[in-house]
Amino acid sequence: MSNCYLCCCQITEDNKSAEHIVSNALGGNKKSYDLLCRKCNNATGVLEDELCKPLMFFISALKVRRERGKIPNFSASTGSGKKVYIKSGFQVSKATEFKKINESEFILSAPDIEAARKNLVKLKERYPNIDIEKILADAQEKDEYLDDVIHFSCTLNDQAQRAIAKIILNYALYEKIEINNMKEYVDYINGIGNNNFLEMYNGRTPYFFNDDIISVVSIIGSQKEGKIIGYLQLFNIYKFYIVLNDCYQGEDFNSPYFFFTDGCIDDILTNIKVFEEDICVIWNTDNLKRDINKVIRKIRERQIENERNRIISKVFEKMKIKFPQEEYPYFTKEMINYLSNEVAVGLTKFMIHLRGKRNSTLR
Ligand SMILES: [Zn+2]
Structure with a gap:
């Protein structure tokens, strides 16, 4: 049995708990019973909630899969001050x-x-x-x-940043990495210390495949940097790292845990060199805009495809009622006319709407 890394108490049969390395709401399903006691697991749950709140747009739009339950609906307000509900898949109602x-x-x-x-x-x-x-x-x-436009805040508050530090530490301990300044990190997660170590990363992503959106936590051992680094990327946009060990002399290694991607995990390519090169990139808002716009473009393409499919399947549903199979065992000319008309009307309405929104990118 091991000790809880946040309060140091011994983990026993009575106080053990399944700690998600990455919150399930973000797509994580790897668990460990050796990291936290039940008390600390419960106490830090609120940090993960605070991290998920500003990420709800991505969680909903990309339909991040959960072990249990559905992605919750949430409310947002529009540019003209109206309240709307957002359902899973970013369906606005x-x-x-x-x-x-x-x-x-x-x-x-x-x-x-x-x-x-x-x-x-x-x-x-x-x-x-x-x-x-x-x-x-x-x-x-x-x-x-x-x-209308919908407003969001994507700001990660102090609790959200503590959750990020916790995810990186969870994974590093899970991977049995030797960590230098454990006390400093633990104090920060426990809310009694300062954050002098969690760095925002603004360079190119070391994990990529086409335009796939990828969330990953990884441990990177870099001989060149002489460091072991814990790296976290959420939806290609939020990227952070912690130097876990700064006197590393071993060989290069890389152990990623991909917990969300809209593509296939086996296709993901890794290039740690870009990370080593870009680790010294000074914060640059244009880089952030580039990353956000890329993801929004991808989400938009998916939404367009989904909406086209929805329009077509809805017409088929309506047709089943209007032309019941018992009375219409074969396709008639009337049915074909109905079908093409309804689909054309639906798609045209949608295209007109899209045309007005063609230039919607982040400003
Ligand atoms: Zn504990």
Whole structure:
């Protein structure tokens, strides 16, 4: 049995706990029972929550896979101050609106049918006469595109930065790396010390494949630098490192743990040389913009593809109802006309929306 690295107590059968090396919300599923006692594991959970909050845009848009449960919905506000809900896959929907016209009439608009039902159930407590199923059957579904910007904050606060230090240390200890200034790092994670060691990295990523978006934590042993470095990259944008050992004399090594990629892990290429070259790059906002825009472009391409597929499959669903198979066992001319018309209308509406948004990049 080992000791908890944050409080030094012995880890026993009674206080052991499964510590995710990287939070599952970020895609991590590697666990260890030898790192933290249950008390420290619970106490530091809030750090990971604070790290995930500003990353929700990426977590949702890229549908980062979880072991259990779904990616939570979250709310955001638009440029014109409206509240919207963001569902997994970065599907934006309007917040629920309720408008009373008079004693017997009201207008309810909800992001989807389940939300509408929930609201109606609540309303029924006050108005027992309403017929929920009839209202839902008569409800009109409306597809709309958001012609507005959505604001986010991507700032990593102190707790989020402590979570980053913790991920790097978790992985380094998991990989049994000899660490120099353990006390300094532990104090910082415990909230009693300063952060004089967690460095932001603004250079080129050492792990890449085409434009794939990659999240990785890795340990890099560099003979040239004489150091062992813990490196963390989140969605190609947030990049940090800690020098874990500065008197390393061994050979070069590299042990990455890829916990998120939208491509195939086996395809990822590694070039530690760019990391060694760029480690001294002075902070440069243009580099950050370059990284963010690249990821946003990729997300946008995916959203466009998803939306095209959604439009087409929705038309097929509608067609099944309009032309039931029992009555229409074969494709008729009427069906083909219906299909091509509906798809054309849907796609055109979408293209018009996109055209207006063609130049949306980060400013
Ligand atoms: Zn502990």
